[in-house]
Amino acid sequence: METLKSIFRFYINGSIHVALAMCALVQVTFIKFGISGQHYxxxxxxxxxxxxxxxxxxxKVSKLYHRRLTKSMKGIRVLTILSCILFIYFAKEISVEALIYMIPFNVLTILYVIPVFPNKKNLRSLTGIKIFIIGVVWVGITVLVPLVHAKGNLNFDFLIEMIQRFLFIVVMMLPFEVRDLQYDDATLETIPQKIGVTRTKVFGSILLVVFLLLTALKNDMLSSIEILSTILITTISLFFLWGTEKKQSEYYCSFWVESIPIMWLIIVVVLQELFN
Known part of the structure; x- marks a missing residue:
């Protein structure tokens, strides 16, 4: 049992789970735009x-370092180094245009932790923008760059999908913001710090309603699968948003909330099988 717990902790703490969540959103994008065969x-x-x-x-410059992970840090370092090497290796399979489009999002990721702004601040420590920086990066990596690589149609539906994905990611970040209330510096002025936990949930709910309603604006992508999958993932997201508390189980956010993109992919695949 302890061995299984150790493996699970490594799976979460090594960012394998969040990486699968990101890949799930990339695949959702490919499916929505009728693109297949993008395994590389x-x-x-x-x-x-x-x-x-x-x-x-x-x-080392990140304030999110957890001392309790020191025993497993060696394994995480090895995983990260191997992933980085393979990431660079597989870049040869990616279109040059897509790699160019990735640059701004890579820069944002670096600036998120490296203090290059006045008073030795990084993007994460700038007042009130952390959650939106993450939203922009995830939208770029899970919608824009995949479609550029696959030469997808960057039409009006693409624009709506970008807006929807941004709203979705911002809402997914709110449970983390609530969880980190006891750790975040007050100067960060995160959404829960500014308006409280309950109003944060109301704010997230409004964003999800907008996320859902935007589906009606789509043209070529509008279908029974698109409508049903969006309704279902909105409902699931609302459930986890309102289930968020200041004191939550260890893996509520890092496993269950981060599983929502994977649930979205499963919903889309299952509905495709049922309707096709």
């Missing part, structure tokens, strides 16, 4: 996510 890009995204997230979480 998915692997590339997976390896990049592990590298980036472990860099953010365990960088």
């Amino acid at each position: 890009f998915l692997l590339f995204s997976f390896l990049g996510a592990i590298t980036a997230y472990n860099f953010v979480k365990y960088s």
